[in-house]
Amino acid sequence: MKDVAARAGVGLKTVSRVVNGEPGVTAETTERVQAAITELGFRRNDSARILRKGRTASIGLILEDIGDPFYSAFSRAVEDVARDNASLLFIGSSAEAADREQELALAFCARRVDGLIVIPAGTDHRYLLPETQAGVAVVFADRPGQRIDADNVLSANADGSRQGVEHLLRHGHRRIGYIGDLPHIHTAAERLRGYREAMADAGIEVAPGWVAMGPTDPERVAADLRAMTGEDGVTAVFCGNNRVSVSVLRAVDSLPSRPALIGFDDFELADLAGLSVVAQDPAGMGRTAARLLFHRLAGSAGDFTTTHLPVHLIPRGSAERPPR
Known part of the structure; x- marks a missing residue:
């Protein structure tokens, strides 16, 4: 960062603000700092950032099968919200197996993700209690979490x-x-x-x-x-x-x-x-779940909620055939 500051002719604090997307830097100065970052090949030290802030800027998503069109749209929406919140998204498929869901969830937590969005395969999610007590935010989507208090985002x-x-x-x-x-x-x-x-x-x-x-x-x-x-x-x-x-x-x-x-x-x-x-609306479900997760990560401590998203009928001819 010292090299970037020297190349751009600014102080270390200004470089830090630009790197972390903080306000208070003019557009001209931001452009000069970003040019110096590019020229010098600077990369932010995320390990130091984690130690300083206690966050990894990453979340985990566990779904049934990424190849399913429903979950593809869902995961893309979650990824978009994560990017808007300067976070990385890690994804794993449970293949509808409860043990695989638990294995993935605990593996993500071991890598210190800040939060989890889980499409449940299992029927007992108490294994996540030590993680939530340690500060990991959890939102269940498509299906409710079982035997644990948490936010849920479902379809009607x-x-x-x-x-x-x-x-x-x-x-x-x-x-x-x-x-x-x-x-x-x-x-x-x-x-x-x-x-x-x-x-x-x-x-x-x-x-x-x-x-x-x-x-x-x-x-x-x-x-x-x-x-x-x-x-x-x-x-x-x-x-x-x-x-x-x-x-x-x-x-x-x-x-x-x-x-x-x-x-x-x-x-x-x-x-x-x-x-x-x-x-x-799989994309709407993904956005809703991800925004709720980041809302919790930002400090919201309100009661847990269950949101039911509406569905709608699209007639295209196949259901309108009269009885034979």
């Missing part, structure tokens, strides 16, 4: 399913099937709940063969689709997430009669496929 999952089912009902369908993810996953359970509530409100008893929950691999989804759309089967199918929707779209043309379709989650090319969807 049950309400979204109700919207989708009611839309199918308005188009004359009464035999409506539901293909969802593993039932222990919070979002899958909430969406199934919304489906059942909408059917009950319409006075329709759900037959056992109308609901299929399980892994989202294409073979399982295709088999359940064929089973529930057989003779006298359902005339419409609600897909519980984007992976189920993609598997259904791949299999539906092999059916003797094409059912009406609606999916929970929008995804790339869904519009070209004409798939009606109940759309979440």
Whole structure:
């Protein structure tokens, strides 16, 4: 820093203010200091900064699968907010395994991240209590944290399913099937709940063969689709997430009669496929969770909150087909 100050003709404090983005430096002086930094190849000593401020200017994000379009949009939004707050983002995928989630969370904490955003795979997050007591901020997103007091940012999952089912009902369908993810996953359970509530409100008893929950691999989804759309089967199918929707779209043309379709989650090319969807806002969820995390890191000590973000129906034709 002394070399930068000498090259720019300013004091050490001025260089420090420019490097740390602090106010009180004119644009001309800032430009001169930045030019000296470039010429000399100066790099900020983050180790000294950590010791001085007690912060690492980094956060961790644990999600299910970075390859999922929903989580890709979510993580990009978190990264944007982290950059706005001069922080680095570290990302890990839990692959829906509770032990992997815990391993990643504790590994990030061991590297002294300031905070964590977690999309839970596990059902007991008390392992984070020593970290939160040590000052690590934690926000759970998409699914709530379990057995721990923390902030949560969720979608209105049950309400979204109700919207989708009611839309199918308005188009004359009464035999409506539901293909969802593993039932222990919070979002899958909430969406199934919304489906059942909408059917009950319409006075329709759900037959056992109308609901299929399980892994989202294409073979399982295709088999359940064929089973529930057989003779006298359902005339419409609600897909519980984007992976189920993609598997259904791949299999539906092999059916003797094409059912009406609606999916929970929008995804790339869904519009070209004409798939009606109940759309979440993954980027909005990511921004909300990240801003809340940095709000906590800035010293907010208010009560923990649970935020439910709205979803909305996008009709594109597939759900508007009349019953066969």
